Amino acid sequence: MLIEHQHPSNKSIMVSVLGAPNVGKSSFVNNLMGFDLSVVTNKPQTTRNKFHCVINIDHTEIILVDTPGVHVNKKEINKRMNEQAKEGVQGTDINLLLIDLSKEIFKQFTEFKDIMKTDLNRTWVVFTKTDKVEDFEKLPLDEVVEKAKTLLPSIEKFFSISSKTGDNIHLITGALCDEAQSGPHLYTDGAVSNKSERFFVAEYIREQAFSILKEELPYEIAVTVEEFMDNRKKGFSKGAAERTIKPSIASMISASILVNRASQRAIVVGSKGSVIKEIGTRARKKIESMVGGQVHLNLHVKVSPNWFKNNFVLEELGLPRATDSSRVWRKK
Ligand SMILES: Nc1nc2c(ncn2[C@@H]2O[C@H](COP(=O)(O)OP(=O)(O)OP(=O)(O)O)[C@@H](O)[C@H]2O)c(=O)[nH]1
Ligand SMILES: [Mg+2]
Incomplete structure (x- = not known):
């Protein structure tokens, strides 16, 4: 989507955000954005899809591509998540490789190279979580x-940052603005992503489920949105003489949390529905702040055996097959 009549000073740059799971990619993206667009939890493999996060600084557009953490895992969904990261570098001007300072450092470079196979285009290393390491300046x-x-x-x-304290993040923003090339912006003013609100509704529900559920269960759930009745515009109506504003009418959203087994359904629902209620209440708050209005969220739990191996479900979740995908699919 190229926009006509752009300002002559406009510049743009596309930047991938890469690294192992849990190094702080989405936290970094959110810090730059200034709000929590991308989902963050304390568990690895939170992000499953690549997507654009758009920032405008003066006339410079920075398009950050958040990606799933690259990791070794032979399961079909994990291969597809890695593929998302590999695709995330396509067409970028700079690649930011995030390395968690609080973990074994050099191993993160070797594992990254092993999984990505090839070297990248231009790469800047971003050491993260400086706040977790005492005297990180003394590290070689x-x-x-x-x-x-x-x-x-x-x-x-390289840069050394903390998304928690915000330390040194401005150095990266400044360096990216310096690298941006003159040219049209890809996104219209106000657009923050290439993914729809529907995508983020599913993400915000999954984020809460991921945070609340324990052990392997987060890795065996997915969220699909069946209905998103956007009633925001219905809050406005034209009166006979002038436009009047009615009290806002809530948007109606129906979504399902997919689980692998019936026993998992019972855990996600919880005693007297307590767990699903907690997931729904927390997610609704974030969805309401995104849509800027009241939301009725109708959440269900569906047993969908082996959904994470099912090509149809994975495609619906925005995870098309990877180059190393298995060939045989279970029918829906
Ligand atoms: N102390 C500290 N914690 C951080 C920092 N950045 C991220 N975290 C925490 O690290 C955990 C993982 O952060 P994410 O941003 O989800 O990491 P990610 O790299 O996007 O993870 P995946 O999506 O799983 O690949 C969360 O608990 C964050 O709060 C930081 O600068 N300092
Ligand atoms: Mg992430």
Whole structure:
């Protein structure tokens, strides 16, 4: 979507945000955006799809591509999540490789290279979670980066940030603005993503389910939105003489949490519906702040055995087959 009549000073840059699961990619994206668009939990593999997050600073558009954390796993859904990350680098001007300072550092570079197979285009290393490491300035990060360049020669420079405190994030924003090329913006003013509100509704429900549920259960759930009756515009109506504003009418959303087994359904529902109620209440607040109005959220739990191996379900969840996908699909 190219927009006509753009300002002559307009610039744009597309940047992927890559790294292992849980290193803080989505937290970093949210910090730059200034609000919680992307889902964040303390569990690895929270993000499952790649998507654009758009920021405008003066006349510069920065398109951040949040991606799932790359990891070794032979399951079909995990292969497809890795593929999303690999696709996330296509067409980007800069790739940000996030490395968690609170974990073993060099291993993260080797594992990243092993999974991505090839080197990237231009790469900037972003060491994250500086707030978790005492005296991180004393770490020999220059040496680490020099060694990492033997694996990934595309590395140009590095930053050390904390998304929790916001430390040094402005240095990356400034550097990206400097790299942006003159040209039209890809998104109209006000657009924040290439994904729909429906996508984020499902994400915000899954985020709460991920946070509340324990052990393996978060990895065996998915969320689909069956109905999104957007009633925001119905709050406005034209009176005989002038436009009057009625009290806002709630938007109606019906969504399902898919689980693998019937026993999991009982856990997600909880005693007297307590768990699903908690997931729904927390998610609704975030959905309401996104849509800017009241929302009625109708949540169900559906048993969908092996949904994470089912091509139809995975495609519906925005995870098309990967180059190393298995060939045989279970029918829906
Ligand atoms: N202390 C601290 N915690 C952080 C920081 N950045 C992220 N976290 C925490 O790290 C955890 C993972 O953060 P995410 O942003 O979801 O990480 P991610 O890389 O997007 O993870 P996946 O989507 O699973 O690949 C969450 O509990 C965050 O609150 C940071 O700078 N400091
Ligand atoms: Mg994430």
